[in-house]
Amino acid sequence: MTKLTKNTTVFTLNNGVKIPAIGLGTWQASEKGAAHNATKVAIENGYRHIDTAAGYQNEGEVGQGVKDSGVPRDEVFITTKLTNEDHKRVAQAFEESLKKLDVDYVDLYLVHWPVSTDPVSKKPFDDWDFVDTYKEVQKIYKSGKAKSIGVSNFTVKKLEKLLSDPEVDVIPAVNQIEAHPFLIQPELTEYLKKKGILIEAYSPLGSTNAPLVKNEVVSKIAEKNGVTPTSVLISWAIQRGTVVLPKSVTDSRIIANLDTFTLTTEDFEALNKINETFGTKRFANPPWNNFDD
Numbered sequence: 001m002t003k004l005t006k007n008t009t010v011f012t013l014n015n016g017v018k019i020p021a022i023g024l025g026t027w028q029a030s031e032k033g034a035a036h037n038a039t040k041v042a043i044e045n046g047y048r049h050i051d052t053a054a055g056y057q058n059e060g061e062v063g064q065g066v067k068d069s070g071v072p073r074d075e076v077f078i079t080t081k082l083t084n085e086d087h088k089r090v091a092q093a094f095e096e097s098l099k100k101l102d103v104d105y106v107d108l109y110l111v112h113w114p115v116s117t118d119p120v121s122k123k124p125f126d127d128w129d130f131v132d133t134y135k136e137v138q139k140i141y142k143s144g145k146a147k148s149i150g151v152s153n154f155t156v157k158k159l160e161k162l163l164s165d166p167e168v169d170v171i172p173a174v175n176q177i178e179a180h181p182f183l184i185q186p187e188l189t190e191y192l193k194k195k196g197i198l199i200e201a202y203s204p205l206g207s208t209n210a211p212l213v214k215n216e217v218v219s220k221i222a223e224k225n226g227v228t229p230t231s232v233l234i235s236w237a238i239q240r241g242t243v244v245l246p247k248s249v250t251d252s253r254i255i256a257n258l259d260t261f262t263l264t265t266e267d268f269e270a271l272n273k274i275n276e277t278f279g280t281k282r283f284a285n286p287p288w289n290n291f292d293d
């Protein structure tokens with residue numbers, strides 16, 4: 001039987017800031033009280049990293065959950081994100097996030113998507129460029145109110161455009177992207193490694209209702225090791241050198257998702273190659289975003 005341990009892995013971002021490898025995801029933790037309870041339970045049981053976003057509409061509950069855990073603010077890594085509708089008002093939106101979280105800084109502030117949308121029509125603005133958005137986020141980093149900054153859902157092409165702008169002088173610390181054995185994105189992964197940008201893996205279980213836990217290869221590895229398929233997927237992500245953000249609003253799952261183990265090289269490689277048999281799967285693919293560009 002494989003020994004599971006509460007994961008305490010910490011990665012170092014390109015600006016020297018430390019980030020715990022497992023962060024609690026909070027997207028769709030939207031029922032009243034759910035994000036508060038999940039955050040509090042997570043921290044009480046050893047998590048030190050919570051991932052929220054203005055768009056999840058639960059920053060208030062997350063902030064309260066951090067407080068009610070009794071763990072000091074400076075021991076918890078809090079990430080929030082700029083929503084698409086706020087690209088033309090970054091400074092105000094950031095202050096609103098701080099207020100809801102009731103904190104005076106965040107550990108990581110991300111551009112949620114490289115798309116600026118009209119709050120009324122919900123359609124992308126064509127007079128706005130995500131590079132301008134990032135420049136505003138850069139100002140927040142320089143003010144000290146975000147200890148690190150980064151992006152999310154950025155492709156190589158979009159990062160190339162961002163990094164080649166002469167006014168961009170803070171390399172994003174992370175790119176938060178969908179990542180699991182069915183979406184390993186080798187080219188983007190290699191590019192990010194070269195640039196010193198850490199991957200944060202979202203939807204590690206395949207998102208809503210965790211469909212990936214049912215895959216036969218994942219299940220077989222789990223069975224062989226006497227662990228759950230969830231542990232296999234979370235352990236794989238960390239072994240791959242990425243931050244991983246499993247979401248749950250269920251106390252027992254939140255607690256279990258912090259338990260990881262080291263996969264054998266054989267099992268690790270089998271997961272790396274899973275898409276050769278089962279194909280590539282992307283779960284987050286909103287119509288207003290273009291992953292080919």
Ligand SMILES: NC(=O)c1ccc[n+]([C@@H]2O[C@H](COP(=O)([O-])OP(=O)(O)OC[C@H]3O[C@@H](n4cnc5c(N)ncnc54)[C@H](OP(=O)(O)O)[C@@H]3O)[C@@H](O)[C@H]2O)c1
Pocket residue numbers: 024025026027028051052112152153176177201202203204205206207208209210213230245246247248249250253254256257284
């Ligand atoms: N930057 C972005 O654009 C972006 C996009 C998507 C996600 N994210 C971030 O990444 C986080 C994770 O992604 P996600 O929410 O899409 O999906 P996920 O973490 O892959 O999966 C969440 C689903 O798995 C279930 N689950 C969790 N632990 C389980 C366990 N031990 N056994 C069985 N089922 C389990 C959850 O159920 P219950 O909650 O009912 O327990 C929920 O239905 C998000 O919450 C968010 O913070 C970011």
